[in-house]
Amino acid sequence: xxxxxxxxxxxxxxxxxxxxxxxxxxxxxxxxxxxxxxxxxxxxxxxxxxxxxxxxxxxxxxxxxxxxxxxxxxxxxxxxxxxxxxxxxxxxxxxxxxxxxxxxxxxxxxxxxxx
Amino acid sequence: xxxxxxxxxxxxxxxxxxxxxxxxxxxxxxxxxxxxxxxxxxxxxxxxxxxxxxxxxxxxxxxxxxxxxxxxxxxxxxxxxxxxxxxxxxxxxxxxxxxxxxxxxxxxxx
Numbered sequence: 001x002x003x004x005x006x007x008x009x010x011x012x013x014x015x016x017x018x019x020x021x022x023x024x025x026x027x028x029x030x031x032x033x034x035x036x037x038x039x040x041x042x043x044x045x046x047x048x049x050x051x052x053x054x055x056x057x058x059x060x061x062x063x064x065x066x067x068x069x070x071x072x073x074x075x076x077x078x079x080x081x082x083x084x085x086x087x088x089x090x091x092x093x094x095x096x097x098x099x100x101x102x103x104x105x106x107x108x109x110x111x112x113x114x115x
Numbered sequence: 116x117x118x119x120x121x122x123x124x125x126x127x128x129x130x131x132x133x134x135x136x137x138x139x140x141x142x143x144x145x146x147x148x149x150x151x152x153x154x155x156x157x158x159x160x161x162x163x164x165x166x167x168x169x170x171x172x173x174x175x176x177x178x179x180x181x182x183x184x185x186x187x188x189x190x191x192x193x194x195x196x197x198x199x200x201x202x203x204x205x206x207x208x209x210x211x212x213x214x215x216x217x218x219x220x221x222x223x224x225x
Contacts, residue, residue, distance in 0.1 A: 031211055042119075042201055042215030043158075050211065058212060059116075090158065096211065102146050104203075104213065106158040 002026055006091050006107035013081045013114045021076040021110050023091030031094045032074040033058070033104065034066060036087040043090060049074055050096075081114045088112070117142040117206050119216035127222045128192050136187040136219045138202030146205035147178050148213070149187050153198045161187070161200075192223045 004025045013019055023032065030051050035043035035058075045058030049068040063085060065077045074093075078085060088111050092104040118141040128134055138147075149161040162169050162176040164185065169176055173192075178185040189196055199220050203213040 033213075035215075040217070042203070042217045043213075044215070045212055048212065059214075088156065092158075094211075102205070102211075103148065103160050103163045105160065106150075109156050 004091055004093055004105050004107040006089075006110050008110060009108065010111045011113070013078075013112065015082060015114060017081050018077070018079050019081065019112075020078075021089055021091075021112075023074045023076070023093075023107060024072055025074075025091075025093040025105070026072065027093060027095070027105065028071070029093035029095050029105075030071070031096050032068065033092045033094075034064070034074065034076045035090045035092065036060065036085075037090060037109075038087050046076065046089075081112075083114045086112060086114045117144070117204060117214050119202060119204055119214055121200075121202055121216035121219050123219060124217070125220045125222075127224065130192060130194060130223055130225050132192050132223075133188070133190045134192060134221070136189070136200050136202075136221075138185040138187070138204075138216055140183050140185075140202075140204050142183075143207045144180065144183075144204040145207045146213070147185055148203050149176055149185070150201040150203065151196075151198050152201065152218070158201075189221075192221075194223045194225055197221055197223045 033048040034046040047066040052071040091107040199218040
């Protein structure tokens, strides 16, 4: 049982390049989230999904797109990377049912630098 | 939107000391969680505590929802407690979205 797995762990991009971050969870969770964490700050929600085939905007969605084609995977895309998107990206998931509902489980993070 | 304020922003303790971390929030919430981010960046859920008191080993948490604050107690601190502690809340009318505070950075010295 791996929990929440993020790939890649590190990436360096040039301004204008595109990339996709992958989040996979093996806990059969319905809800998945993408956050970014900037130095000295808490996490801010980029996009989230309440089930397969659904996505919704969070606090800071501009410049990002997401897709949830399979329940276990949540993809975060940067179409044209900008230096302001240099950050650590975290994926999380939660069951929202049962005893452990509302508890979010996090991946290890992806450190992205945009030059 | 809802504001989440944590205090103190930084805390240095000697191993074995106790501490209290505070989280104030500006609106009614139906979900409050405490997280620990270790020095390697991993985020671990400590408590789901929208109200009441919970204990887990040396850690305990209390949320007084009517007064819009939560406290995290760390007793007999250890060097492995070092890291950043985040409080995160979900508004009553929100769609499962957590709003994080800016954290309390804790350093426990041996």
